[in-house]
Amino acid sequence: MTQLAIKPINVRSLIPSWWPRLLAAVVAVAVIGAGAFLVVQRANALPSDAAMKVGDRTVKISELDKRIKVLSGLYNVKQPTDADKLASFRRDAAKSMAVSLILERAAKSKDITVTRTQAQQQLDKVIESQMLGDQKTYEQFLATAGVTESEVLSEITRVIATSRLYSEITAGVPEVTQAEVQSYYEDHKAEMVTPEQRSISNIVVATEAEADQVLAELAKGTEFAAVARSSSRDSSTAAKGGSLGPVQKSQLEDTYAKAAFGAAKDKVFGPVQTSNGWNLGVVTDVTKPIPVGLDDATQTLTQTLTTQAQTKAWNKWLGRQIKAAEVEYADDYRPKDPDAPPSTPAG
Template sequence: MRKNIYILISMLLLASLVLGGCGSNVVATVNGEKITARELDEQVNALKDTLTQQGLNFEGEQAKDIEQMLRRDVLNQMIDRELVMAEIKRLDLMPTDKEVREEIENLKKQLGSEGDFKKYLAANGVNEPKLEEYIKQQLAVTKLQEKISSEVPQPTDAEIQAYYDAHKEQFSQPEQRQVSHILIGAGDYSGGKNRSEMEAKVLALQVVDKLKAGADFAELAKQYSDDPGSKDNGGQYPPFSKNSGFAKEFEDAAFSLQEGQYTAEPVKTMFGYHIIRLDKVIPAKNYSLAEVKDNITASLHQEAVTKKIDELLQDLRDKAEIVNKLAEEPKTKKDGEQSTKK
């Protein structure tokens, strides 16, 4: 996976910022700076907690292998963090104490009160000195990002034109339809009414009769529709194109209507019966280079910045004295060579 400045920030965010750790077993050194097993364990455990909340199971036969993989990956991130922070210090990009305190004060204002700030610290398992250290590192990484970004030239007009010509499909929008509908649901889709399919069809036909008699579509949707996502909006959906995930019967009907027309014969889907009205046809559009130039410029510049950061990280690794005790194939450093390749 390509690393960029946002991954560097994430590495800092993962850090528990434990101050100390003396006496713990050393799992890696970076130019003589130690990374202890205690520090690694805390970051791995924090990551495991996050992954567990996202549904990953650390039980069973593969749990040990998964945890070993996490430990190796997290340790590699910690090594990269050490390299990046050392480079930031070499470039004299560390923020001042005043800048750090200003960020702390901004955070307090956002949270509302000193009490809310204390709750925030407790909820995240950090004290104020640790938070200050994290913010200091975050500001430092931001300064590095800004420095690299400023040094990378903006793409030329020729590069922008070439990208546009090669990716024109990205800058087109297919025809879209905006529809309103009234769903008379059946079974589980009848809003708790346990309506049979036949009852749903009969009611849908009655609603159509009301429309023919001049009733307002939006008001009927609010009164009868079993679609909670659209009924309060008069049954209207945001514009959509073909193959947008709607039921085929619904989509086919929407794209067969004329503007202002509704389906006099209710459309049956797995949800029940729909009365569909076509509110607007939005024609297909191809965006000109002038319309998308700013987006292309930003994208190409960010791609160049990402490449520059990749190169910086690789250069830092190549020049560093790294000992990684969790590496699968540890190597002894020879004269002029790095001790461990990651």
């Protein structure tokens, strides 16, 4: 995984669950799907330092702030600077935390527990996979993210518990039939292609001014790979002339993906700002989408339809749980549309 154009490290990446597909709310804590509703009461008896009350638990503003800080560090979610957008962000964050607490309560009611050892084992897998087992790299990640290992383990524990809860709730979903797979294939035949892939080389620098300097150097005819080796901050690709290798659009941060997949082959694009700096790229090869036959698509479609059926069952169950919850918000944290799911950010 490259440091600068590919999406940031995710501590959930090795947890075998449905979670990454359904969990991408404003603070990456609770996308609950359509059909889930919050029972919201008028906040007329909350303490002045409270953001909300879920059942008999009062959540202080300081608790919500800490939760936002931790998840922002882990998932690289940026809080808006615009006052109105920030207020909306915090309301969505409060709603996300409310749903998270409801899920925690449901897991406990079903005696679902996760030991520290189990959480640590998952964390060890992440460190081994994404950081090549390098403890110093992991410690640097913690420092950069502004989180502690205890907070990382708590998040992993929460994810595992919810994954187990999901598995229990959806265990009775019928298996997808071949007839259903074939019907879906025929109805979506135009979409049955392998995604376009592009081989991209990338240079990343710290500031826009530096990016402009690099662009000027490239405009003089200097070889892209040579500039990447001398100027790119991405130590994992600089020695390879900035090569990211073949990537799909979904693997890239949205702003970078839009530029990279809209660029002509062999033409420099950028500067493009991502979470890790300012990028200049060049597309060196393009593999166009290729039609996929039913036989080749069957396994993927079976998984897709199974997930859809499980999600429907989960949302039906979750909707009942949330409707039964007594969620009360302070005025500044009451969502504009309490009945809607938390908004999902791009990327």
